[in-house]
Amino acid sequence: MLDTPRAATEPVARSRTARRVLGLLALVAVLAVLAVLSVAVGSRAMDLGQVWAGLTDAGSDSYPVVTELRLPRTVLGLAAGAALGLAGALMQAMTRNPLADPGLLGVNTGAAAAVVTASFFMGSFGFTGTVVFAFTGAAVASVAVYLIAGAATATPARLALAGAAVTAAGYAYVSAIQLMDAATLDQMRFWSVGSLVNAHVAPMLPVVLLIGGAAAVGVLLARPLNALALGDATATGLGVDPRVLRVAGIAAITVLAGTATAVCGPIVFVGLVVPHVVRAFTGPDQNWVLPYSMLSGAAFLIAADVLGRVIARPAEVQVGIVCAVAGGPFFLYLVSRRKVARL
Amino acid sequence: MTAGPLVVEDATIGYGRVAISEGLSVDIPEGEFTVILGPNACGKSTLLKALARMLKPSAGRVLLDGKDIHSQPTRAVARRLGLLPQSPIAPDGITVADLVARGRYPHQGILKQWSAEDERVVAEAMAATDISELASRGVDELSGGQRQRVWIAMVLAQQTPLLLLDEPTTFLDITHQIEVLDLCAKLHREGRTLVAVLHDLNQAARYATHLIAMRDGEVVAEGAPADIVTADTVQQVFDLPCRIIDDPETGTPLVIPKALASARI
Numbered sequence: 001m002l003d004t005p006r007a008a009t010e011p012v013a014r015s016r017t018a019r020r021v022l023g024l025l026a027l028v029a030v031l032a033v034l035a036v037l038s039v040a041v042g043s044r045a046m047d048l049g050q051v052w053a054g055l056t057d058a059g060s061d062s063y064p065v066v067t068e069l070r071l072p073r074t075v076l077g078l079a080a081g082a083a084l085g086l087a088g089a090l091m092q093a094m095t096r097n098p099l100a101d102p103g104l105l106g107v108n109t110g111a112a113a114a115v116v117t118a119s120f121f122m123g124s125f126g127f128t129g130t131v132v133f134a135f136t137g138a139a140v141a142s143v144a145v146y147l148i149a150g151a152a153t154a155t156p157a158r159l160a161l162a163g164a165a166v167t168a169a170g171y172a173y174v175s176a177i178q179l180m181d182a183a184t185l186d187q188m189r190f191w192s193v194g195s196l197v198n199a200h201v202a203p204m205l206p207v208v209l210l211i212g213g214a215a216a217v218g219v220l221l222a223r224p225l226n227a228l229a230l231g232d233a234t235a236t237g238l239g240v241d242p243r244v245l246r247v248a249g250i251a252a253i254t255v256l257a258g259t260a261t262a263v264c265g266p267i268v269f270v271g272l273v274v275p276h277v278v279r280a281f282t283g284p285d286q287n288w289v290l291p292y293s294m295l296s297g298a299a300f301l302i303a304a305d306v307l308g309r310v311i312a313r314p315a316e317v318q319v320g321i322v323c324a325v326a327g328g329p330f331f332l333y334l335v336s337r338r339k340v341a342r343l
Numbered sequence: 344m345t346a347g348p349l350v351v352e353d354a355t356i357g358y359g360r361v362a363i364s365e366g367l368s369v370d371i372p373e374g375e376f377t378v379i380l381g382p383n384a385c386g387k388s389t390l391l392k393a394l395a396r397m398l399k400p401s402a403g404r405v406l407l408d409g410k411d412i413h414s415q416p417t418r419a420v421a422r423r424l425g426l427l428p429q430s431p432i433a434p435d436g437i438t439v440a441d442l443v444a445r446g447r448y449p450h451q452g453i454l455k456q457w458s459a460e461d462e463r464v465v466a467e468a469m470a471a472t473d474i475s476e477l478a479s480r481g482v483d484e485l486s487g488g489q490r491q492r493v494w495i496a497m498v499l500a501q502q503t504p505l506l507l508l509d510e511p512t513t514f515l516d517i518t519h520q521i522e523v524l525d526l527c528a529k530l531h532r533e534g535r536t537l538v539a540v541l542h543d544l545n546q547a548a549r550y551a552t553h554l555i556a557m558r559d560g561e562v563v564a565e566g567a568p569a570d571i572v573t574a575d576t577v578q579q580v581f582d583l584p585c586r587i588i589d590d591p592e593t594g595t596p597l598v599i600p601k602a603l604a605s606a607r608i
Contacts, residue, residue: 096432220453227448230497233428233509236397238501239421239449284434285441 020288023281027295031078034302038074039066041306073199076207077305077319078298080196080260081270083211085297086218087256088271089278089289093225094249095156101272102257104163105250108266109170110141111258112192116177119184127201130191131262138258141166146250152243155232159246194265194320196305202263214255215294221249222286229284267320269327270297276334300327346409347371348505348536349394349424354403356386356393362401363389364560376531377538378551382581386560387540388429388509394538395426395507421449425503427494429510433482439493440478443468446500468499472526488519495526506530508539512546524550544581548572548596556580572596 039054040046046054046062054066087102095104103109114137115130146154149162178185224245227235232242257271275293282288301319304326308317349371357363363386371377371394379387392398393405396412405412412420425446433442446468447461469475472492477485482493491511498506508527512520520543528550531537541547547554548568556564556571558580564571573596577585583600590597 223448223451226445229432229434230442230445231428231430231432233395233397233426234431236417237395237421237424237426237428237498237507238446239418241417279436283441284437 016283020282024292024295027292027299031295031299031302034299034306035074035078038077038302038306039070042070042309069200072202072204073196073305074302076199076202076204076263077196077302079208079211080264080267081298081301082215082294083256083260083297084267084270084301085274085278085293085295086215086290087253087260088273088297089275089286089293090218090221090225090249090253090256091271092275093229093286093289094246094253095159096229097156097160098276099272100160101268102253103167103266103268103271104160105253105257106141106145106163106166106170107138107254107257107261108268109167109174110137110139110144111135111261112174112188112266113137113141113170115191116174116184116188119188120177120181123183127198128203131202131207134191134262135258138261139254141170142250142254142258146247154243154246191265193318194267194323195318196264197316197318199263207259207263210255210259214252214259217248218252218256219290219294221245221252222290225249225286225290229286265320267301267323269323269331270300273327273331273334274300276331280334346406347373348408349538350406350409351390351393351400352404352406354393354400354405356389356398356400358389358398362560366403367560367562368403369555369562369565371536371538372553373536374534375536375553376527376551377536377553377555378547379538379540379555379557380542380544380547380580381557381563385557385580387557389560390555390557391507391509391538391540395424395428396420397426418449421501421503423503424505424507425498425501427498427506427508427511429513431494433490435483437482438478439474439480439482439485439496440465440469442482442493443474443496443500446497449501464502465500468496471499471530472496486519487515488522491515491519491523492526495523499530504534505536506538508537510540510542512541512543520546544572544577544598545590548598549590549593568595572598 036051040048040051044065050062051066053060054062057063084102091100091102091104092098111134114133118125118129118133145159145162145166148166149158178188224240227238227240228242228245235242274297275289278289278292278296282292301323304322305319307326308319308322311317347370351367351369354367355362355365356367367390369390379390381387389398393400396405396417399413407415407420407423444461444465447465450461451457466475469478472495474489474492474496477489477493482490485493511523511527515523524546527537527539531552551568554566554568554571555562556576563580564576572587574585574587577583577598585601586599587596588599
């Protein structure tokens, strides 16, 4: 008697799992192709042989370009894209709000506010300085949002309101400073569009370690987030403390989005759109949504960066612009085609 | 009388600084189907939230198996105590089987993922609530009554000897209300301890084996329905003049509100 329902549902469940595993493998393959393209494509295009020589033969012509410029840019693009995709998925799961993105925690505004403040008082500084200031600003802003939302008593709605308030105030502040000081505006202009051009001077190891560590924490939150998706009350009944989960989630998002934003500027679109597309394919199980969002985010950002290097050769279009121009209409299409999923 | 598995001890419970109940003591007897009832805003849902550790008393304690519920690891509590809240949220596009499977959370861990045991328990929970044929359907396609059975199946998959249900019949039509209550009665007969908040006095009198009647944050009467559902108690708790007759179906007390002289035809 009890075996009948199992026999009826198991094949369905199994074929669905098979589809998700295949999708994940396909995603990894796409990512590999994009990574090779990202090394090969640029103002000086290379064929596969030159890419290989550039990676392995220190004496070859392509070695300096590959190891000093394109490889760091590719690695950083992958890391930042993965971080933004995962941070977006975590943010949407944590707030049960399909329109949430890490920017809602004030990460972008916080980073921008810190960069303009530093630039206003200290004049110009190098890219590593920008990264450090931006990361600090992002962290301070998200802690502020969490505290204003009521810390342990924060609800998704209060988090969203506090985030909107901090973002509005921060945006006004950033605009005011930029209007007062032309040099600051100049320093900011490049960063605030979102670009991977400076990747070769970025502090690579700390960036990859920070994102890797936070990603490990984020992916481990999948199961408690699945419980939280049923409401705070149900989650409590199942043995999840929503307050503890929110603290862990906000910490992971802050490090992921803060690091990515610090390195390549505020690219909001990845965190907003990627988890949406992913959920349409995987369904609502966070065990799949999170890894899928991570890989898709990396693929999306790298693809946008490669595209930006191709469309305006020999100049290039910043990845932030490509993301918005390519992602905007796509997002509109998605929203108009299917109802925005409730979480 | 020995203390039950869930005890509220001289507790002050409320939201923020607003206390709903002060000095409240309640003992949930083991193996009974306890129903908490009372007029709106009498503190019955607040009491249930305190029993479910969703609210922490600002004074006093809630004891699970004799130990402060807030000093025990929340996952360990979740293996003893299941909760069906008033308005749980079903994520868009989730299937019935996947939703029921989420009840297994407190039995899993990072190293202990989905097992054959989980599979068996989920199938049993779906069979017990008669939703096995709906397993691969989307929860959002179901009727209100079916959906409530899915949620009960999820709590059953948690395999807890204690079940708390916050107004499980609200928003259901009468047929589905009875269906859900019959299911609760079956779970009770199988040996679980149930605590439910209900609105309907007659349903409470028919299904409960133990009643707790509340008003203004205090327990007014407590005991077997046959003993405490009297015209006096109903007047005292609900301000409702009534007669009590025997339910012709079950013999349990049936409350018949008096018709006001001015309303008589």
